[in-house]
Amino acid sequence: MVLKACLEALEEKKGSDIVVLEVKNLTLIADYFVIATGRSNTQLQALARHVEEKLEEEEIRPLRVEGFREAQWILMDYGQVVVHLFLPDQREYYNLERLWGDAKIITDIP
Template sequence: MTDITNQLPEMIAAAADDKKARDIVILDMQGISSVTDFFVICSANSTTQVAAIADNIEEKLSEKGINPLHKEGYREAHWILLDYGTCVVHIFIEEDRNFYNLERLWGDAQSRSYEA
């Protein structure tokens, strides 16, 4: 695993925190999912804030030459997904996060809260 792979979840979490994302959690998916190494999951109060968090993550990582491979959910902005390959970001409106409960779904993953 490269150094950037280890740093990417923290960089994403910091960018989300810049826009006041709540309950930022990093799940270590290595050995659990073949799709990605990490999930970063966070919540927002409104669809406007969901989009602002996603935009800030994209902007901060783009400044470092890191661009998402795929993104979806901007139209409704209830759940925006940004796929950076080794790290997938899930930005939820609070109600949707509670409904989908990815932390429980991926309960085998080691989890840590982001502390700024």
């Protein structure tokens, strides 16, 4: 439910290079990481706002949001799902897909 709503929100606001990593067997932090890229600080903030609004419709609020003001890497913690929104250069620099290289990439979201 949370995962699907996050993906819908990111697609609606034209987030790019959206990847879902299943990390539940690798860490206690979360079950899934959702990683997406925005073209500008403004788009990154719009993506974050839309994810938050979409989940608030279901009365789900983030446990924590970090990086919103700077809008280079915005992290939204929804417990089982952590959303990482990056500017292109930040995504390349932090390369979470490589860092969590043992994670399963999820392509089929029910």
